[in-house]
Amino acid sequence: MAEDNxxxxxxxxxxxxxxxxxxxxxxxxxALRDEGLSLETGKGEVRQRRQPVSLPPERPALxxxxxxxxxxxxxxxxxxxxxxxxxxxxxxxxLIKPNIGWDRPARLGANTNPAVVRTIARLCVDAGAKRVIVxxxxxxxxxxxxxxxxxxxxxxxxxxxxxxxxxxxxxEIDIQGQVVKTWPVLRVFLECDRLINVPVAKHxxxxxxxxxxxxxxxxxxxxxxxGELHQNMARSIADLAAFARPDLTVLxxxxxxxxxxxxxxxxxxxxxxxxxxxxxxxxxIDAFGATLFDLAVRDxxxxxxxVELGLGTADFDSLSPVELEV
Amino acid sequence: xxxxxxxxxxxxxxxxxxxxxxxxxxPDKAQESTGSAAKKxxxxxxxxxxxxxxxxxxxxxxxxxxxxxxxxxxxxxxGAEVYLALDFxxxxxxxxxxxxxxxxxxxxxxxxxxxxEHARQIFxxxxxxxxxxxxxxxxxxxxxxxxxxxxxxxxxRVRCDDxxxxxxxxLAGMAHYLQDRLEAGV
Numbered sequence: 001m002a003e004d005n006x007x008x009x010x011x012x013x014x015x016x017x018x019x020x021x022x023x024x025x026x027x028x029x030x031a032l033r034d035e036g037l038s039l040e041t042g043k044g045e046v047r048q049r050r051q052p053v054s055l056p057p058e059r060p061a062l063x064x065x066x067x068x069x070x071x072x073x074x075x076x077x078x079x080x081x082x083x084x085x086x087x088x089x090x091x092x093x094x095l096i097k098p099n100i101g102w103d104r105p106a107r108l109g110a111n112t113n114p115a116v117v118r119t120i121a122r123l124c125v126d127a128g129a130k131r132v133i134v135x136x137x138x139x140x141x142x143x144x145x146x147x148x149x150x151x152x153x154x155x156x157x158x159x160x161x162x163x164x165x166x167x168x169x170x171x172e173i174d175i176q177g178q179v180v181k182t183w184p185v186l187r188v189f190l191e192c193d194r195l196i197n198v199p200v201a202k203h204x205x206x207x208x209x210x211x212x213x214x215x216x217x218x219x220x221x222x223x224x225x226x227g228e229l230h231q232n233m234a235r236s237i238a239d240l241a242a243f244a245r246p247d248l249t250v251l252x253x254x255x256x257x258x259x260x261x262x263x264x265x266x267x268x269x270x271x272x273x274x275x276x277x278x279x280x281x282x283x284x285i286d287a288f289g290a291t292l293f294d295l296a297v298r299d300x301x302x303x304x305x306x307v308e309l310g311l312g313t314a315d316f317d318s319l320s321p322v323e324l325e326v
Numbered sequence: 327x328x329x330x331x332x333x334x335x336x337x338x339x340x341x342x343x344x345x346x347x348x349x350x351x352x353p354d355k356a357q358e359s360t361g362s363a364a365k366k367x368x369x370x371x372x373x374x375x376x377x378x379x380x381x382x383x384x385x386x387x388x389x390x391x392x393x394x395x396x397x398x399x400x401x402x403x404x405g406a407e408v409y410l411a412l413d414f415x416x417x418x419x420x421x422x423x424x425x426x427x428x429x430x431x432x433x434x435x436x437x438x439x440x441x442x443e444h445a446r447q448i449f450x451x452x453x454x455x456x457x458x459x460x461x462x463x464x465x466x467x468x469x470x471x472x473x474x475x476x477x478x479x480x481x482x483r484v485r486c487d488d489x490x491x492x493x494x495x496x497l498a499g500m501a502h503y504l505q506d507r508l509e510a511g512v
Contacts, residue, residue, distance in 0.1 A: 139403045205405045224399065265433065267471045
């Protein structure tokens with residue numbers, strides 16, 4: 001009988017200990033999840049989520065450069081911003097995410113200007129990044145897009161990895177969006193330490209404009225399933241922008257698709273704004289970009305949604321942008 | 327009395343019902359023949375395209391690709407919405423290198439819009455307002471490196487990475503070739 005009492009006590013202790021551990025783990029997991037600090041894969045594993053860099057308030061939040069040479073514009077915008085100090089550290093894995101969605105040459109404005117991409121990549125290398133990766137999941141054939149856009153050639157002599165995705169390069173992730181749920185996401189996106197979004201500003205037949213917030217469609221796989229994202233497009237864009245949370249956004253508005261976007265296709269569809277804008281607030285960047293097309297924030301449904309989700313401010317003037325003529 | 331009332335009632339009902347019936351209509355034969363003209367048997371789009379050497383200014387040619395309603399997003403992403411809102415059936419496309427320059431390509435797209443009015447709607451939307459006619463097809467426009475025209479339910483777009491007089495000649499050459507092929511196939 002005494003033995004039975006010991007066994008019962010042991011059993012209760014073990015059960016109590018096990019339950020406490022389980023509760024702690026579960027509670028911890030949900031705490032992480034509730035704080036948005038974790039990502040759950042389709043296989044149920046939980047990954048630590050990258051957090052955007054936090055810079056001191058004296059750093060400019062928005063820099064806008066205008067001039068003739070896209071490489072010089074980009075370099076000048078970064079210089080005004082304070083370079084990559086505090087953003088990219090020695091040993092970081094940096095992902096640069098341009099828009100290389102289309103099998104088009106640079107002069108047609110459908111992709112991010114290769115000179116802009118090259119300038120950013122070079123700055124990351126100079127900042128001591130362990131790896132600098134340039135990647136996108138294009139709408140057209142990926143190999144042709146990286147080639148024809150001029151990005152591959154522009155990066156040729158730099159120690160940069162050009163990652164042209166295949167089906168194997170995606171991981172199912174719970175996006176935790178209101179309409180975008182579980183989706184295959186580029187593995188390099190999940191594994192990078194620092195994330196620089198480099199969209200090109202363009203007209204878009206469905207979204208009105210495609211700029212920074214819309215550029216995250218390019219980290220998704222899913223093939224033909226990507227068409228689903230066009231069904232509630234503004235909310236999808238906002239969901240993905242909330243998911244991505246880049247450290248920096250560099251908006252290439254040097255040569256844009258002004259009509260017949262997003263793919264354009266002939267010189268008559270392009271305009272040159274000769275502008276590059278750089279900042280930490282992705283909503284503000286897009287709000288500024290809208291003004292280049294003579295559009296207001298209310299004309300771009302996903303921008304107010306971005307504000308609603310706490311991703312930034314549409315009042316980019318309130319950020320006291322630094323403006324340069326180069 | 328009851329029988330008379332009932333019969334009268336039934337008679338009245340029959341009268342009212344009979345008068346409200348529309349006379350049976352003869353099928354509109356003119357409409358039928360117009361309808362059949364507007365919806366012809368679909369062409370083999372792949373067979374319409376020239377090989378590279380058939381048109382002056384073209385060099386090599388890429389493989390033919392075709393996209394239906396389910397695959398149009400794959401081809402043009404967000405631009406597909408406008409086409410899918412209409413009776414878009416399929417698009418055939420081929421790309422050519424040109425003798426104008428190493429990286430100057432010519433892309434030919436033939437959209438089967440299902441109905442001639444939808445082909446015209448797309449033409450109105452996609453062509454640049456105020457562009458001069460290219461004198462091809464039922465309606466056409468040429469400007470800034472692109473030429474578009476309509477032939478029955480087909481909207482055809484020929485576009486180049488560059489622009490200028492030499493490009494315009496190439497666009498026109500291709501467009502007339504396609505016009506002839508479409509006419510022969512109809």
